[in-house]
Amino acid sequence: MCGLSVVIVGLGLYSYYVRELLVSLFLFGAAFFFLALAVLGAFLIWWAGEQMATWSRPAARNMVVFSRRLITAYARA
Numbered sequence: 001m002c003g004l005s006v007v008i009v010g011l012g013l014y015s016y017y018v019r020e021l022l023v024s025l026f027l028f029g030a031a032f033f034f035l036a037l038a039v040l041g042a043f044l045i046w047w048a049g050e051q052m053a054t055w056s057r058p059a060a061r062n063m064v065v066f067s068r069r070l071i072t073a074y075a076r077a
Contacts, residue, residue: 053060
């Protein structure tokens with residue numbers, strides 16, 4: 001109990017600095033969290049795109065061939 005009292009009194013003496021450090025820690029933690037969340041989101045979007053390209057490869061090729069035919073037909077007209 002005595003150690004806890006010393007810590008509380010010590011923090012009370014420098015409460016402004018402790019609050020400033022805690023706010024800085026919170027802001028840094030929040031910024032790091034949102035940055036990590038954005039990186040994770042970008043990675044998941046990239047991974048999902050890779051999976052979709054892998055799963056739909058034959059359909060994608062057919063669509064490319066079809067669109068090229070349409071472009072060629074439109075260019076001739």
